[in-house]
Amino acid sequence: MSKSTASQTLRWQFIRKMLIMMITIALISGTFQYFILREQINENVMNEALMIGNSIEHGIKETDLASKSIEQQIDYKLESISARIADHLQGKSLDHITDQDLIRLRDQFQIAGITLFARKGDDIVGVKSSDPKEIGFSFKSIMQEAFLALDHLLQGKKPEGNGIVSYVNQNIINLYIAQSGSHDDKPRFFKYAYYHQPGTDYVINPYIEANEVYQFTQEVGPDSWIKKVLSENKYAKEIAVLDPRVFEDPSLAEKMYPPLKKIVYGTYNDQTQEDEQILVQMDKSAQRVSYVQKFNSEKLYKMFIPFDEGRVIYISLDYETMSAPLYRQSLILIIFGLLSLVALFILTANFFNSIYRNIQKIIIQIKQLEAGDLTAKSQILDGGELGELSDSTNTMVDTLHQLLTDTREKATQAQKLSVLLETDANESLEKAFTMSMEATAESRDTVEEIYYFLDQLEKHLVQQLDDPGAKVIMDKLDEMRQLANHRTNNTTEITIALSDLFKALHEQSSELSDLSHSLLDDLAKFKLQ
Structure with missing residues (x-):
């Protein structure tokens, strides 16, 4: 290799090493930024989902607290009405009580209706009522817990609530506000009380219409909170409160009264087989689960948060929309980083070329001296x-x-x-x-x-x-x-x-x-x- 080739190789060797080093730095930096960015995006999305979940949970608790307060007032009112109806029916046997008597008492106490439940074979059914639709109604086939509670009342035992009653006392149980099972024409919500006067063979069932409670929960309850969050949060795609028990056993939506629902509140349209498996698993082990999923060409971030009474808060966020700003920011940082590396390379190359030119001057001088020219001089004014x-x-x-x-x-x-x-x-x-x-x-x-x-x-x-x-x-x-x-x-x-x-x-x-x-x-x- 000639000396000129060697000197040229020195320059290209420096440039090649600099390029390799900068490409390596760019790759390492890009990879590091990618992992940091992904972690930051996941953390931001998770925090956003948790914030929404906390908001929904807070709204549900506030609504439940307000609903329970209203329902408690209704429970006390129904207990008082039940005792007064029993006083009016004192001394009358079931055969001497007519539907007209019940209609008169209904109008007197300004309630929705009165039904009398009594044993009929091995069942307990409605035998007298101010509403003909209530006659023949039985809990035995739709809610075994309510049937057992009525059985205990007729036996003079204190009934057990088992999670279906909002109020229980020695002679009375009040069910939670629920949709009527005997009115199929349109949804109607009632508050039912079941009172047994000692010494009688029937249970007095006064009930009042509680649409105002239902209306309250619709206006300020979880559904309204979910709609509000969806309207205010541009990243939220779907929010719902789900019941994993129904996902595991769909028959609960038909057997229980009032029937359980898969979707308690909100909407749940982006359902996948994977979601259903997770919900079934959460019914057995209540743990928070989150993941990114492709659905209809969209990238969604889904989170399932365990809540009270076995319910689960489901949140679906637009992952691509949330991650886009961070990706843009990262892209800008990567571009500026690459431009900085290019600028550094140019400055370093220019600096090396300056040193290289000065070295070449000295090399030329030495070659002239080698050839015998003792007048050869080099002039370098870099001060180094x-x-x-x-x-x-x-x-x-x-x-x-x-x-x-x-x-x-x-x-x-x-x-x-x-x-x-x-x-x-x-x-x-x-x-x-x-x-x-x-x-x-x-x-x-x-x-x-x-x-x-x-x-x-x-x-x-x-x-x-x-x-x-x-x-x-x-x-x-x-x-x-x-x-x-x-x-x-x-x-x-x-x-x-x-x-x-x-x-x-x-x-x-x-x-x-x-x-x-x-x-x-x-x-x-x-x-x-």
Whole structure:
């Protein structure tokens, strides 16, 4: 890989790593926001549902409290009326009481009607009444608890309420306000009392019409609360009060009197099989249940809240409408987050490019220095570490430039001196050689003359051997020859040594010249100007 490719790879490696890091951050942040958003949506929807449930529960309790207060007043009134009717019928047997007597008493006490219940076989039925529709009516087939209560009254026992009576005393029970089971033409609501006068064989059943209580519950009761909540809360789709017992056993809607209803209050149209299974389960274990469900292409949040008397408050919310603002908010946050990451990437990339360009300037300078250009400089004005590195590199370049400039000047001077020395050495060598040759020749000539003189002298002295002085001189002649020969040899050796010296000096000056020339050639490779 070339250096340019390596440097390019460094930039792309940085960009690639930055992109991977930012994509990873975006994915992690998006996933985290998604889970947080989902939890927040579920929490908001649950809180909204609980708030609606609490509102409905509060409304039901207030209505029940008001209804019970009204019903209690009616209970006391019916007890008083029952005792007064018994006083008017005192001493009369069932056979001596006519329907007209009951009609007269009805009008006198301004009540809806009076029925007398008595045993007929194994049943207790209405035998006398101010309303012919009530004759033959029996609780045995529709409400076993009421039948047993009447049986206890006739036996002189205190009846048990078992959840069907609003008032009970030694001789009387009052049922809750309920729709009449003998009037099928239109819904009519009555309050029934069943009073047994000790010593008689019948039960007096005065009843008054209680449509005002029903009307009250319709105007300010749970249904009105549900309608109000639905009109004020744009997220609420359906609200109802349900009876899980009827979902588990639908026959309770027909067997019991007054009959139980699946939907006690409100509306429940978005029913699914899953809902029914949950309601059946809640009849066994009363626990709050909530979930998100698809129904007719709508996403609904359903919550079932256990309530008193086995009832359940059902709330259905538009999940998509509730979650849309949070999703939009989350989308805006994600977009701004992504834009922030892009802006951060651009700023980081620009910052890295600035550093990269400064590094490239220093790299170019180093490459120029590597090529021998000692005039190369880099200029980085970022005030940071790269600026300090550039200044240090420039200072180093100046130092090397000055050093090599001085070296080249010294080398040039050395070359000049070596040339002069080589020239002088050549001339001196020639002169020394000439002088040596001349001196050697002269020395040899002198030695030959000395040898000739000594030979002549020896011939002369040989003739005078008798003379003692001649003999001494003869002995000195050999020494004289050796001395002359030795001096001639010394002269020759000196001449040779001097010649060798000048020759060595010539060779060294030549070598110095070659070295200076080589140094100048090497220095010529550097650009100093």
